[in-house]
Amino acid sequence: MSVNRRAHILGATGGVPVGSGGSDDVPRERRSQAERRLQTRRALLDAALEQLEAGVGFDSLSLRQVARVAGVVPAAFYRHFAGMDELGLALVDESVLTLRAMLRQAREDQAQRADPGHVIARSVAILVRHVREHRRHFAFLAHARASGNAVLRQAIRAETKLFASELATDLARFPILREWTTPDLQMLAGVFVDQMIAAIDSILEASSWGPGPLTLTPESQAEITARTEKQLRLIALGIPHWRSRP
Amino acid sequence: MSVNRRAHILGATGGVPVGSGGSDDVPRERRSQAERRLQTRRALLDAALEQLEAGVGFDSLSLRQVARVAGVVPAAFYRHFAGMDELGLALVDESVLTLRAMLRQAREDQAQRADPGHVIARSVAILVRHVREHRRHFAFLAHARASGNAVLRQAIRAETKLFASELATDLARFPILREWTTPDLQMLAGVFVDQMIAAIDSILEASSWGPGPLTLTPESQAEITARTEKQLRLIALGIPHWRSRP
DNA sequence: TGTACATCAGTGAACGCGCGTTCACTGATGTAC
DNA sequence: TGTACATCAGTGAACGCGCGTTCACTGATGTAC
Numbered sequence: 001m002s003v004n005r006r007a008h009i010l011g012a013t014g015g016v017p018v019g020s021g022g023s024d025d026v027p028r029e030r031r032s033q034a035e036r037r038l039q040t041r042r043a044l045l046d047a048a049l050e051q052l053e054a055g056v057g058f059d060s061l062s063l064r065q066v067a068r069v070a071g072v073v074p075a076a077f078y079r080h081f082a083g084m085d086e087l088g089l090a091l092v093d094e095s096v097l098t099l100r101a102m103l104r105q106a107r108e109d110q111a112q113r114a115d116p117g118h119v120i121a122r123s124v125a126i127l128v129r130h131v132r133e134h135r136r137h138f139a140f141l142a143h144a145r146a147s148g149n150a151v152l153r154q155a156i157r158a159e160t161k162l163f164a165s166e167l168a169t170d171l172a173r174f175p176i177l178r179e180w181t182t183p184d185l186q187m188l189a190g191v192f193v194d195q196m197i198a199a200i201d202s203i204l205e206a207s208s209w210g211p212g213p214l215t216l217t218p219e220s221q222a223e224i225t226a227r228t229e230k231q232l233r234l235i236a237l238g239i240p241h242w243r244s245r246p
Numbered sequence: 247m248s249v250n251r252r253a254h255i256l257g258a259t260g261g262v263p264v265g266s267g268g269s270d271d272v273p274r275e276r277r278s279q280a281e282r283r284l285q286t287r288r289a290l291l292d293a294a295l296e297q298l299e300a301g302v303g304f305d306s307l308s309l310r311q312v313a314r315v316a317g318v319v320p321a322a323f324y325r326h327f328a329g330m331d332e333l334g335l336a337l338v339d340e341s342v343l344t345l346r347a348m349l350r351q352a353r354e355d356q357a358q359r360a361d362p363g364h365v366i367a368r369s370v371a372i373l374v375r376h377v378r379e380h381r382r383h384f385a386f387l388a389h390a391r392a393s394g395n396a397v398l399r400q401a402i403r404a405e406t407k408l409f410a411s412e413l414a415t416d417l418a419r420f421p422i423l424r425e426w427t428t429p430d431l432q433m434l435a436g437v438f439v440d441q442m443i444a445a446i447d448s449i450l451e452a453s454s455w456g457p458g459p460l461t462l463t464p465e466s467q468a469e470i471t472a473r474t475e476k477q478l479r480l481i482a483l484g485i486p487h488w489r490s491r492p
Numbered sequence: 493t494g495t496a497c498a499t500c501a502g503t504g505a506a507c508g509c510g511c512g513t514t515c516a517c518t519g520a521t522g523t524a525c
Numbered sequence: 526t527g528t529a530c531a532t533c534a535g536t537g538a539a540c541g542c543g544c545g546t547t548c549a550c551t552g553a554t555g556t557a558c
Contacts (some may be wrong), residue, residue: 033554037501058395059303063545074545075500083545090467146392146447157451169396184476193476195437201392203402230430231437236485279521283534309512320512322535329512 011227043070043081045094048087049136052143055208058088059148088144088152095137096159102130103163107170120232127196128225131203139204142197160197164189180244199228287326290314291340294333295382298389301454304334305394335388341383342405348376349409352414366478375440375473377449385450388443406443407432410435426490437481446473 031039047069051061065076065085081087104127110119131138144152145160168189171177177185206218219227277285295314297307309330313320327333333435352372356365377384390398391406417423423431452464465473 031554033499033501036554039503053396057303057305059305061393062543064543071504072501075504075547078546126458128498143392143394146389148301148306148389150301187473187476188480190444190473191441191480194440196475198436198440227433227436230433231440234434234437234484234488235481236484236490237487238480238485241483241487242480277521279532279534282521286534308510310510318534319536321514321537323533324513 012128037079040070040072040076043072044077044080045090046221048091049140053136053208057147058084058140058144058152065214066221085151087150088149089155091137091140092144092152092155092159095134095141098130098134098137099141099159099163100166102126102217103166103170105130110170119235121229124225124229124232127199128203128221131200132207132221135204135207139208142201142204145197147184160166160193164193167192176239180242184242184244188239195228195231195235199224202228267326269355283325285317285476286316286322287316290323290326290333291336292316294337295386298386298452299382303393304330304386304398308355311343327339331395334395335401337383337386338390338398338401338405341380341387344380345387345405345409346412347373349412349416351376356416366482370445370475370478371452373445373474374449374467377446378453378467381450381453384446385454388447391443406439410439413438422485426488430488430490434485436487438478441474441477441481445470 007020044066047066048061050069051065052058061084063077064074066084066087067077081090083094109122118153141156145156147153164186168185170179171185171189171192177195180188202219202224203221206221206224290312294307296315297311298304307330309323310320312330312333313323327336343386352369355368355372387402391402393399410432414428414431417431417435417438418426423434427436447472448465449467451469452467
C-alpha cells in the first residue's frame with residue numbers, strides 16, 4: 001500500500017496547482033479557496049478512514065500520519081480540526097448518515113412490497129450490502145465503539161441508542177406489534193440492534209483478511225447472511241407469544 | 247489515581263528487600279527467586295489491567311508506563327514478556343479462565359435446582375455478578391475484542407467461538423432442545439453469546455463513569471439486569487416454535 | 493478593465509517529550525563441594 | 526556448617542525516532558476601488 005500516493009495532490013506550495021498538463025488524476029482547473037479547503041478536509045478524513053479500514057485502531061492513529069497520507073504538512077491539519085478528537089467526531093457524523101440511509105432504505109423497501117414474509121431476508125440483504133459498500137464507515141464505528149477514546153465512545157453509544165429508538169418506531173408499524181408497550185418495543189429493537197452489531201462485526205472480520213496466520217477460517221458472506229437470517233427468524237418466532245403488559 | 251504506588255515494592259536494587267521493618271503492605275520475608283519472578287510478572291499484568299480498567303485502550307498502553315506502574319524499570323519488562331503483544335495474550339488466557347469459571351458456575355447452578363423456570367434469571371444474575379467481580383478482565387476482553395491489535399483480536403474471536411460451542415453443548419441438555427441439529431444449536435448459542443456481549447458492554451459502560459460530561463444517563467445495574475432478562479425470555483419464547491431440520 | 497491590498501490554506505523549521513529497545517552492570521539467591 | 530562460584534531478576538544509562546504543537550512565512554485567491 002502506498003502511503004504517500006496522495007502527496008501534493010493540491011500542488012506543491014501555497015496550494016497552487018503546479019505544472020500545466022499534469023498526468024495526475026486530479027483536474028488542474030482553477031478552484032476557489034473554499035473548494036480547495038473542502039478538498040483538503042476530505043483528504044484528511046479519507047486518510048483517516050483508509051488507515052482505519054486497514055486495521056489501525058483510532059487510538060493509534062497519528063495526526064502526522066493522517067496529514068502525510070492526505071498529502072499535507074502536519075500544521076495544515078489544524079486549519080481543519082482542533083485535533084484528532086474533532087476529526088473523529090466528524091467521522092461519527094458521516095458514519096451516522098450512512099446508518100440512517102440504510103434504515104431509510106429498509107423502510108422504503110418494506111413500504112413498497114407488502115410481503116411480510118420476506119422482511120427479514122430483505123433487511124439482512126440491505127444490511128450486508130451497506131456494510132460492503134461503506135466498509136470504511138462501519139469499520140470505524142465498530143472499532144471506535146470500544147476504543148480507548150472516551151469522547152468517541154460516548155458519541156457512538158448515543159447514536160446507537162438513537163438508532164434503536166428509530167428502529168422501535170418502525171417496528172411499531174407492524175400489525176403484530178401494535179399492542180406492544182413502548183418499553184417492550186425498545187427492548188425488541190435492542191435485541192435486533194445487538195444482533196445487527198454482531199453481524200456487522202462478522203462481515204468486517206470476514207472481509208478483512210490481511211497478512212498474518214489464519215487461525216480461524218473466515219466465514220463466507222453467504223454463511224453470515226444465512227446465520228443472521230436464522231437468528232432473526234428465531235427471535236421473530238417469539239414475538240407472537242410475548243405478552244406485553246404496561 | 248496514583249500511578250506510582252507500586253514503585254519499588256520489590257526493593258530498591260537488585261531485587262533485594264531494603265530496610266528491616268518497612269511500613270509497606272508487602273511482607274518483607276525472604277523470598278525465592280522464583281517467587282519474586284512470579285510476583286513481578288503479576289505486577290506487570292496488574293499494571294496493564296489497572297490502566298485498561300481506567301479506560302485506556304490496549305493499543306495506547308505503553309510498555310514504559312506498564313513497567314512504571316508495576317514499579318520496575320522498562321528493561322525488566324523483557325525478562326517476562328517479549329513485548330506488549332505477549333503480555334496481551336497472557337491477559338487473554340487469564341480472562342478466558344474467568345469466562346470458563348462463569349460458565350461452569352452457571353452449569354452447576356443449573357444442575358442443582360431442577361427449576362427450569364428461573365434458568366434465565368439465575369444465569370443473568372451470575373453474569374452480572376461475574377462482570378462486577380472481574381471487571382478488569384471483562385473490560386480487557388470487551389475492548390481488545392475490537393482493538394487495532396490483530397493478534398489479540400484474533401485470539402479473542404477464537405476464544406469467543408469456543409465459548410459459544412461450549413454453551414451449545416450445555417444447551418443440548420435441555421429437553422426441549424434435544425431434537426435440534428448441531429448447527430441450529432450453534433446458531434442459538436450465537437444469539438445468546440451476542441446478547442451476553444451486549445449486556446457486558448452495558449454493565450461496563452454503566453459502572454465506569456469517569457470524569458467528563460455525561461451526555462447519556464447511565465443505566466442502573468437493575469435496569470440492565472431487567473432488560474437482559476426480558477430479551478433472553480423473548481428469545482426463549484421462540485424456541486418451541488422453531489422447526490429444526492437437518 | 494487594471495491596480496493595490498486583504499485574506500487565509502498550506503509551508504517548513506523547530507521544540508521538547510515519551511516511546512521501544514540495547515547493553516554492560518550489580519548483587520542477592522541458589523548450588524556444588 | 527562454610528566457602529567459592531554460577532545464575533539471573535532487576536538496574537540505569539543511552540540511542541534514535543516519531544509524535545503533537547507552535548510559529549513566522551508565502552503566495553494564490555478574493556475584493557474594493
